[in-house]
Amino acid sequence: MTTVVQVRNVSKRFVVHKDKSLKERVVNAHSSRLHREDFWALRDVNLDVGLGETIGLVGANGSGKSTLLKIIGGILTPDGGSAKVRGRLAALLELGAGFHPDLTGRENIFLNAAILGLGEAETQRHFDEIVAFSGIEDFIDTQVKFYSSGMYVRLAFSVAVHVDPDILLVDEVLAVGDEPFQHKCMEKIHEFQADGRTIILVSHSAAQVSEVCDRAVMLEHGKVVVDGSTDEVLGRLRHNYEVTIEADEAAQAERRGEVPAAKPAEQHITSVGIEAPTEDGKAVLAPGDDLVIRGTIDAEPPLIGWGMSLTVSTILGGAVLGTDTKMMGTELPVIDGAGQFEVVLPRLMLGEGEYSVSLSLLDGNLNEIHRLREAGRFVVRTPGHAVGAVYSEPVLRVEQRA
Ligand SMILES: Nc1ncnc2c1ncn2[C@@H]1O[C@H](COP(=O)(O)OP(=O)(O)O)[C@@H](O)[C@H]1O
Ligand SMILES: [Mg+2]
Structure with missing residues (x-):
């Protein structure tokens, strides 16, 4: 299979400025560096995505999903390793990334499309389609700073899917839109899959990942902990949630002075x-x-x-x-x-x-x-003659009628 995204030993470090107490600030007024700490958001991450694959990227908050997408999207540079991409890439990252707040929706379509590598004439040709898909015709000449987050996402998604990308990166934004729009987005994603395009999807919705992804990768504290079938990865994720919930409940019970639940x-x-x-x-x-x-x-x-x-x-x-x-x-x-x-x-x-x-x-x-x-x-494991929550061996009879 042709590899279109190749992430090799990628590490990303952020410098975190720890908040000091007032006293510390006074005492250490000349040594502010002491409170800078390195934080590794990604460590030694490897990921290969094949042409036409849809990969789900999952993991708890802060596990490094967005950072990884930004590195693949070329918005962040890694501190170690490399990320290579083959083909035109469109990324739907954080809310409003790539949008200028003072420009109108119309102006932002041209700006955004240009960033994604589409010429003005080409954008003009797709313009009506982009606006129609976004469903925000009435606000297209309004500055986007007055948009709701749902409107932002509608427009951003619409631009991203109309610039003819080979690779689409989607970071959770699908959860922001309302249900009919989410439905439209999922249809578009299915259409992209049928076209053989490549998709990397970060989603909190296990149902969504299970529905559209061929494979999933789970991050934990900046490291890949599972890379496998969606079933395997979602099972692991579910297990981690259960463990977290149990630990939370135990901590709460302890605060209430009940029997320490660890025992x-x-x-x-x-x-x-x-x-x-x-x-x-x-x-x-x-x-x-x-x-x-x-x-x-x-x-x-x-x-x-x-x-x-x-x-x-x-x-x-x-x-x-x-x-x-x-x-x-x-x-x-x-x-x-x-x-x-x-x-x-x-x-x-x-x-x-x-x-x-x-x-x-x-x-x-x-x-x-x-x-x-x-x-x-x-x-x-079923013989695979049907899908769904229950299994039955279907029996079909068709006859010619006289
Ligand atoms: N610009 C930044 N500066 C400092 N820390 C950051 C920055 N961006 C992300 N982080 C930290 O890196 C970790 C991973 O973040 P992120 O990739 O956004 O996780 P996720 O998308 O999985 O929730 C988090 O602990 C986050 O606080
Ligand atoms: Mg994120």
Whole structure:
């Protein structure tokens, strides 16, 4: 495959000026350099993007996604390594980048198009289309400083997609527009894909990444931690979110003076496993297989009149199945000390993809005693005769009628 974006060992350093206290400022009046600190926003990043690929760039806030896009876009220069790009590039980076606030929308179209390498005559030819796509005809002769962020994005996106780029960089901006516009943008992105253009998309929406990207790359503290299928990367991202949420909840509970959550409650799930053949360490099921989850419990003091709940979710976080002992109408025996359990979901017909299982122990009032958000994870592989959240082997009959 032809590589159109080649990032090699890219590092980017920012100098951070730490805010000093007034006292420090007085005492160290002549040594202000002491409070400059180097901060590596990117470290040794490698990325190859092939012609016609759509790559999703994901990661927590501050992980370096925008910095990487700006380096690819040539707006920032790396402090180490290199970024090479083949073809005409259009970048939709931070809000309003490339726009002059005092100029009107009309003037900015010409300015922006020129920056992206389009001549005046060419821009003139596309002008009506650009304005029509943006949907802001009424404001085209208004200075853009009076635009809302949504209007900015509409215009910027519209220019970017009409300058005939080979490579399109999109940094989160799609989240700013309203829904009909987002829909239009996604259509345009699909059209670009069909044309064989290359796209790098930074998005907070796992659904969006999953919908349009062939591959995804996850950054963490300026380093690439996963580069693989969107399923794999989004699964990892989901896992990190769960861990962060758990840590936040624990910190909050501690502030409220509750039991330090780092230490599990006295009654808790000690181990869980999914009974299935594994592939790369992941349980793999086929549609129609039983999902069998087994685990152990520590119960001191004893669990009496207790319950359990279980949720199976997609990597996008949507629950596909949830149940608890109350819904099942099941009463659980007293467990004193150690216990074990088995949950079976017979003949699960899930669609292709990765799923996670969360399990909870409940008290008599269905309050959670202990929750394992990531109790297990499994992959469903289907014969691929259908897509979607559930799988069924389609049967089609067509006959000539007399
Ligand atoms: N111009 C800058 N000066 C100093 N620090 C910066 C600058 N730009 C970005 N950073 C820092 O670099 C890190 C990565 O930022 P960024 O690439 O914007 O992350 P992301 O887009 O993933 O949220 C952050 O910690 C951010 O504060
Ligand atoms: Mg960013």
